[in-house]
Amino acid sequence: MQSRRHSQEGEDTGIDLAPMLDFTINLLIFFIITTSFIKETGITVFKPEALTAENRASGNLLIAIRSNGEIWMDRRRIDLRDVRTQMERLHIERPDDTVVIIADRDSNAGAVAKVMDEVRLAGITEISIAADPAGG
Amino acid sequence: MRKRRYQSGSEESSHGIDLAPMLDFVVNLLIFFIITAVFVKEAGLIVNRPTSFNTPENPNTKSIQVQILETGEIWVDNREVDARAVRANVERLSAVSPEAGVLIMADEAAPTGVLVEVVDQVHLGGIYNITFSTSQ
Numbered sequence: 001m002q003s004r005r006h007s008q009e010g011e012d013t014g015i016d017l018a019p020m021l022d023f024t025i026n027l028l029i030f031f032i033i034t035t036s037f038i039k040e041t042g043i044t045v046f047k048p049e050a051l052t053a054e055n056r057a058s059g060n061l062l063i064a065i066r067s068n069g070e071i072w073m074d075r076r077r078i079d080l081r082d083v084r085t086q087m088e089r090l091h092i093e094r095p096d097d098t099v100v101i102i103a104d105r106d107s108n109a110g111a112v113a114k115v116m117d118e119v120r121l122a123g124i125t126e127i128s129i130a131a132d133p134a135g136g
Numbered sequence: 137m138r139k140r141r142y143q144s145g146s147e148e149s150s151h152g153i154d155l156a157p158m159l160d161f162v163v164n165l166l167i168f169f170i171i172t173a174v175f176v177k178e179a180g181l182i183v184n185r186p187t188s189f190n191t192p193e194n195p196n197t198k199s200i201q202v203q204i205l206e207t208g209e210i211w212v213d214n215r216e217v218d219a220r221a222v223r224a225n226v227e228r229l230s231a232v233s234p235e236a237g238v239l240i241m242a243d244e245a246a247p248t249g250v251l252v253e254v255v256d257q258v259h260l261g262g263i264y265n266i267t268f269s270t271s272q
Contacts, residue, residue: 025162028169031173035173040174048249048253051256051259051260052259052260053180054180100178100180106249109244109251112251113185116185120185128180128183131252
């Protein structure tokens with residue numbers, strides 16, 4: 001009898017969904033906040049290693065330079081001359097973006113320097129060169 | 137009593153609104169954000185580029201020069217040094233002139249791996265004011 005009365009209380013509506021909704025909305029808010037819309041490069045690059053590489057939370061425009069000098073951005077191969085226009089467009093969309101150049105360890109330093117200059121001409125001054133923090 | 141039934145208009149008068157459709161909607165949003173979330177954290181090293189070729193830097197602060205040749209050889213202070221010895225050399229030179237930054241002069245064709253290694257070593261030596269320029 002006791003148990004029956006207990007079940008009678010929510011008989012006409014089933015379980016109470018409000019706590020589940022609370023929980024789900026919390027999860028949703030978490031994922032909305034942590035989504036950072038990173039522009040991935042679309043290729044795998046063998047990054048150099050560095051002990052002092054630091055994580056920067058806001059580094060979200062990634063430019064990859066392959067060992068043969070190809071520049072990849074946003075899953076497309078782009079020309080060096082297009083880097084600036086692309087960066088200017090993205091910089092207008094979100095002005096606090098920073099750029100990480102992911103250069104292959106066999107790529108030329110000259111290519112990295114040219115890409116850095118193009119990015120700087122687009123008005124983004126925070127540029128870092130990607131490195132794996134591994135190695136000790 | 138009659139008025140109340142009119143307002144709620146259904147047999148659910150004792151339970152408020154039905155949360156199930158809202159929950160469906162929120163779960164759909166949640167799934168979208170879970171799928172699109174990318175947790176990419178690029179670790180990187182920050183290096184500067186010379187702002188202009190004509191601008192003379194502050195003449196009082198002479199910078200420590202590190203050269204990287206096309207072959208990946210590293211020259212500090214007119215001597216060829218091993219990549220692991222860059223730190224010691226830079227520390228020695230910065231002890232003489234503590235305010236000096238480090239200028240890395242890399243060949244256009246120098247591998248980026250060596251460049252990052254040198255930047256890492258200079259960071260380990262305690263200097264974070266690094267400028268990177270290339271030369272043919």
